[in-house]
Amino acid sequence: EPEVTQTPSHQVTQMGQEVILRCVPISNHLYFYWYRQILGQKVEFLVSFYNNEISEKSEIFDDQFSVERPDGSNFTLKIRSTKLEDSAMYFCASSEGQAYRFRTARNQPQHFGDGTRLSIL
């Protein structure tokens, strides 16, 4: 079964450095997402991406963050000037295109990667 893959599985970075988290979504999926889970807490939405642009972002996703789909397969999350509080598990997810019925979207399930644990020292 196709799956979302994320690299690296664990990233250790000095505070203030930039970090890039990488994701390869499922190949026929059109919607891509990043979520964050601080240790022991709930999963929080960061950003969604469709048709080469951000479709929605949360308050967490400020100017420190950016996303990119540099080629046909990778989807990256860049965090600039990392802070201690950026330490978390970062999940990438992807879903198929929406189907429409009665002018609403039929949301396909989001399939998650195994996550990248980011540790800021």
Added chain:
Amino acid sequence: AQKVTQAQTEISVVEKEDVTLDCVYETRDTTYYLFWYKQPPSGELVFLIRRNSFDEQNEISGRYSWNFQKSTSSFNFTITASQVVDSAVYFCALSEAQIDAGNMLTFGGGTRLMVKP
């Protein structure tokens, strides 16, 4: 704004017991989707089920069953004859169903289920 509440932070049961995980949600949308995800100790998020707001039929999949009640804004998850391998954190999540919306998932705080042998 959307909100998902899982009031049970931790549940401990003995193997073969039945257990129900509660989920209550809030949304202003009339059309929305509800999900359950499992997060085993290894940390990944595993999709379990999706339910849309038009469909209030209960669903059963093996030992898993889901009870969606729109009148009480609840989407509860029952595991019958629990097994040690069911030990995990379970998340309930909600998303809107608007065209061109980002389809962001709003997660509840999760319920840690511990099944003891």
